[in-house]
Amino acid sequence: MRLVSFLMIGAMSCSGAFSLHAQEAVTRVFLNFVNGVGAEDIEADKTFVNGWGEEFTVSRFRYYVSNIVLSDTINRTKIEFKDLYFLIKENDSLANVAELPVARGITCHTISFVPGVDSSRNMSGAQSGALDPLNGMFWTWRSGYIMAKFEGRSPASALQHRMFEYHIGGYEGAHKVTDPVKLVLPQALAVTGRDVYITIRADANNWFKGTHDLPISDYPACTAAGPLARQFADNYRQMFSIQSVSYK
Numbered sequence: 024m025r026l027v028s029f030l031m032i033g034a035m036s037c038s039g040a041f042s043l044h045a046q047e048a049v050t051r052v053f054l055n056f057v058n059g060v061g062a063e064d065i066e067a068d069k070t071f072v073n074g075w076g077e078e079f080t081v082s083r084f085r086y087y088v089s090n091i092v093l094s095d096t097i098n099r100t101k102i103e104f105k106d107l108y109f110l111i112k113e114n115d116s117l118a119n120v121a122e123l124p125v126a127r128g129i130t131c132h133t134i135s136f137v138p139g140v141d142s143s144r145n146m147s148g149a150q151s152g153a154l155d156p157l158n159g160m161f162w163t164w165r166s167g168y169i170m171a172k173f174e175g176r177s178p179a180s181a182l183q184h185r186m187f188e189y190h191i192g193g194y195e196g197a198h199k200v201t202d203p204v205k206l207v208l209p210q211a212l213a214v215t216g217r218d219v220y221i222t223i224r225a226d227a228n229n230w231f232k233g234t235h236d237l238p239i240s241d242y243p244a245c246t247a248a249g250p251l252a253r254q255f256a257d258n259y260r261q262m263f264s265i266q267s268v269s270y271k
Contacts, residue, residue, distance in 0.1 A: 052219045054091070054121040054134070056111045057266065058084055060227045065114050074232035077239050079177035079187065084113045084227060085160065086171035086259070087139050087153070088121060090203065093131040093212075102129065108140060110153040110160065111225075131212040134221070138260060139170030139201040145194040166248065167194050170201060171259060173230055180243040187239050189230065191255050193248030200248070200256035206265050215270075222266040229262035230255060 057064065060071040065081050072078055088109045094101040102125060109121045144154060145167030154161075160169045173189040180187045193200045212219060231237050235254040245251045 049124045050127050050214050050216060050218060052093070052123040052125050052214065053221065054088075054123065055220060055222045056088070056119040056121075056225060057222055058111070058113060058119070058225045058227065065227065067113075071227075073228050073239070075179075075238040075240070077177055077179040077231075079175050079179070079239060081113070081173075081175040081227065083172055083174040085173075086111050086225075087160070087168065088136050089140055089144075090137040091121065091123065092135045092203075093123070093125065093129070094133045094135065095130050096132040098130070100129075102131075108144070108153045110158055125214050127214055127216060129214045131208065131214070133205055133207050134223075134265075135203050135205040137201050137203050138256075138263075140168040140194070141201060142167075142194045142199075144168070162190075162192060167192060170194075170256070173227065173259075177239045177243075179239040181240075182243045187243045188246060189244070189255055190246040191252045191259075193252050193256075197250075198248040198253065200252055202256070202260065204260050204263050206263060208265060209268065212268065217270040220267075220269045220271060222268075224264050224266040226262045226264070230259050233258035233261045 059065055060081075063069070063071065065084055067082070068080055070078050070080055088111055089107065091104040091107060092101050104123055107121070111119045140154065144150065154168070160172060162169060169190045169192045171189070171191045175187055176185045177187050178185055182188070191200055206223070231239065234257040237254060237258060242251065245255055
């Protein structure tokens, strides 16, 4: 794959066959993350049922998105947004949008991203913006960021107040939970003069049932890096799908 590195806007970087200069026309690509359970959107105090038949409600459902890459698999080029970090929250329609400026004339076939924060930022201590510890997604400078957080209540949980609590982290070695997600667009995306809106749906049910069987009754909590966190990460990487693509 041919790579030509160059600076983009702000803290973003890009590589591929296309160089973006200040005078070039730019189109905005919006990634809109919608969180739900099955076909239903996440709402506070609403009761859902997972793949094991367990009822639950959601109080927090948050995860990071970073290292977004738009790829042209035919011409073997890609655009990388290495230093952009987004914190996706429950059903916050304003915060759950990643805006990416892209040079016109580019075609994309796949989107990939890391559902979490890369190791360099994990070892940089407290930061600002989406990575601000005040967001409640940071453990310590030694253990780094919580990549994804899922909390709620379920009659299936044996914990106090029937709570379940998943704080998934780990950024190195066997405990690393930041493997990328790759999504194939339903058709080639041509970046022209119109803004592009891509809706990506995250189905919370995948946390419980996927590569690993993790019912609430057996696993009501996971709040440290380790093998169980890896299993939850394996599952929730499968929760993403492209729901729609539109131009405006």
